[in-house]
Amino acid sequence: MRRCITLGLLACLAVLSVATAATAAPVAGASLRLLPGEYLWTPELAPVGPVLVLVSLPEQRAYVYRNGVRIGVATASTGKPGYDTPTGVFSVLQKKREHYSNLYDDAPMPYMQRLTWDGIALHAGRVPGYPASHGCVRLPEAFAEKLYDVTTRGMTVVITDDPARVPMLADPSLFPASPPAPTVGTRVADLSLPVPAGAGFSWQSGKAPPGQVTVVLSLSDREMVVMREGVEIGRGPVKLAGTPPVGTRAYLLLDGVQPDAATSLPDRPRRRWLRVLGDGADDPAGVLGQAGLDADPRFLARVYDILVPGATLVVTDEALRRAPALTVIEAGDEIPPARPHAEGQ
Known part of the structure; x- marks a missing residue:
């Protein structure tokens, strides 16, 4: 799996509820027993401070921290075999509420937050409980909207192959x-x-x-x-x-x-x-x-x-290497050509 550190422009979550895109679920114990499409949102635990998103590939979860306090967690769906989601430290390079993939039949990518110029992003999408995307990190739509509303360009996003550890x-x-x-x-x-x-x-x-x-x-x-x-x-x-x-x-x-x-x-x-x-x-x-x-x-x-x-x-x-989109690619990897209009889904 490709690992990369994307240096660019950077940060994300908030109403105590666990919900699917359409219906609410019980709160008790939900942070550990979320069903596909569910999320937990507690922004009042840390109203201010820098925000970080941590995505765990083996858990298929996205965790949000503000000033060191976890304020949100959601089920996620990352890249399926052959379309691996890269691991590493990224920055949010671009944000668009309405966005469509020009690689995959104009597939909708609501609340898109770009992590790489060659197509990796956070966005709302189908979250079936297993890796199913073309490399992006799909999130429940209601969660993706809340996340979008509190993030800024340049925010840090960490994607890891390890089970999430508490920062x-x-x-x-x-x-x-x-x-x-x-x-x-x-x-x-x-x-x-x-x-x-x-x-x-x-x-x-x-x-x-x-x-x-x-x-x-x-x-x-x-x-x-x-x-x-x-x-x-x-x-x-x-x-x-x-x-x-x-x-x-x-x-x-x-x-x-x-x-x-x-x-x-x-x-x-x-x-x-x-x-x-x-x-x-x-x-x-x-x-x-x-x-x-x-x-x-x-x-x-x-x-x-x-x-x-x-x-x-x-x-x-x-090693540091000069690469398109200010991305440091793991040693031994080929540096991909910049594709500023290519989005995964």
């Missing part, structure tokens, strides 16, 4: 100790100043408007790339003194800060992260801290200062 607070140690502390009362970097000559990293925050931020750290390439609204605005090298972790992990930035300071940026408070993908055995000790990550503090400060709740950090042992 947990974590400290990925994006800013581990390495540089000397700055003078008290100063900032490590003034973002209004150009990158110093010979700095070894690039930073052009003016290339993209304010919006969703995605940071991808390739442990294979020893490089960190910063995207905002789908546009690369920064890139810098990193060093690893220890053994890097294996696999791909993804973290979502939550509202609020920790009471202590970021280790290598002592004039800034430590942020609150939620691990949403990957083995949690080494959290919250710090995946990158254990690997001895080191980077230019001027670059890290710029990254820190553009982060807003809902930002996504992806740490992967896969």
Whole structure:
């Protein structure tokens, strides 16, 4: 099965009820015993904060979290054999309430939220209780409408081959100790100043408007790339003194800060992260801290200062590759040609 990390524009659910598209079902125990087409919707548990959707292929379920709290779950139908739904970390690239596939006989795709330019999307559709789509993630129509109404372009969607785990607070140690502390009362970097000559990293925050931020750290390439609204605005090298972790992990930035300071940026408070993908055995000790990550503090400060709740950090042992639609394809896969008008169903 193809795995990919889609970097692009990014986030989703809300009326305590379990229902099919047409009829209500009992609430008690429904979150664990949903029938095909049913869903649970409890947005009042977390009225505000960044939103994340997690799709479990083996469970055929879609889970929605807001500020780390699960506020929705629905049955889903993903790709049937030969039309596998790709796993990985994605961003919502485009939204359309009324949309029709131009690959599959103008099949309706209501409340479409595009995840890749070559056809993978969240949308309303038939949910029979097993994988039946051409690669998209089908959702009950009433649920898809509620989801659509609270999402934004650029929201994070995680699709995994594992049974869904409850996301947990974590400290990925994006800013581990390495540089000397700055003078008290100063900032490590003034973002209004150009990158110093010979700095070894690039930073052009003016290339993209304010919006969703995605940071991808390739442990294979020893490089960190910063995207905002789908546009690369920064890139810098990193060093690893220890053994890097294996696999791909993804973290979502939550509202609020920790009471202590970021280790290598002592004039800034430590942020609150939620691990949403990957083995949690080494959290919250710090995946990158254990690997001895080191980077230019001027670059890290710029990254820190553009982060807003809902930002996504992806740490992967896969190599970074320039690909259509800003998609990093798993090593060994062929990079598909961009097909901006091709939709799966």
